Amino acid sequence: MPELPEVETVRRALDRRVRGRVITAYRVGRPAFNRPIPTRALSRLKGSRIESVERRGKYLILRLSRGWDLVCHLGMSGSISFDSVEENHVRFRFTAGGRIVKMHDPRRFGRVGCALPKLGPEPLSAGFNADYLLGALRGRSAAVKACLLDQAVVAGVGNIYATEALYHAGIRPQRRAGAVSRAEAARLCVEVKQVLRRAIRMGGTTLQDQAFKDPEGRPGRFSLRTAVYGRKLGACGHELKATNRPISGRTSLYCPVCQR
Ligand SMILES: [Zn+2]
Structure with a gap:
């Protein structure tokens, strides 16, 4: 699923290419x-100017003239491309400033025109800090990774x-959230921010199970840099283990030596 760095990569490309343009046509697939x-x-939609393209969590927000926002979510495997890409699975397209913007969504879980749900703070904002995270995890018996995915x-x-940040913070994904110490919460905050910033710089992650491409058709380069995700050996050189039980529906890799 496209996560924050991939959606941010899409946002930047869209903002560069269609900000200030008027939507002249659209088609639903x-x-x-x-x-x-x-x-x-x-x-x-038609006749509205795109004032800016913003992002909140994994949601893209097209701020339109007339005080109207179009909120989009790429779902499990959605992507956005400019006009050159083939026509398969195009669920929605619009034309702005002569450029065609297409939303592909082979699994049809994407959404356009939805309302923004209640979301926690942006991880790269000052509001996501040790105090906040410690408070959010306190008393919770769920796995710490499940809380990060919430x-x-x-x-x-x-x-x-989440897998990457927990590894760098030295915390096992299955650890009970309420058992995370203040020092660990502080470290986890720093690592979440760092891993996201690095991934944004690399244009997101492209893996076999996450075939992300930016709107210009370029794959993300962060997959070359994961420390745990999709690997057998961690960046530390230790053999990685998968959690016995799935967390939020999937098993999770961790280093049994470096993560506690
Ligand atoms: Zn290790």
Whole structure:
């Protein structure tokens, strides 16, 4: 699933290419997304100017003139491309400033025109700090990784970056969230920020199970730098283990030596 760095990569490309442009046409693909685009959202689209392209967690927000926002989520495997890419699985497209923007979504879990849910702080903001995280984890019996994946705790972190941040912080993903110390929460905050910043600089992560490409068709380069995710040996050189039980539906890799 595209996580914060991939969505941010898309946001930057869109902002560069369509900000200030007026939407002159749109088309909804067949079959459309699992959840249809509200007609109310579509009716306002044509003739609106894209004032800016913003991001909140894993959501893209097109701020439109007339005080209207179009909120999009790429779902499990969605992507956005400019006009050159083939037509398969295009669920939604629009034209702005003569440029065609297409949203592909083979699994149809993406959404356009949805409302923003209640989200936790942006991980790269000052609001995501040791005090906040310690408070969010306190008393919780869930695995610490499950809490990091909870979008109401922190917005935009998914499987890849939670796995990486926990490794760098030396905390096992299955550890009970309430048992994370203040020092560990502080370290985890720093590592979450660092891993996300690094991934944004690399244009996101592209792996076999996450075939991310930016709107210009370029793959992310962060996969070359993961320390645990998708590896057999950790960056530390130790053999990695998978958690016995799945966390939020998936087993998670960790280093049994370096993570406690
Ligand atoms: Zn290790």
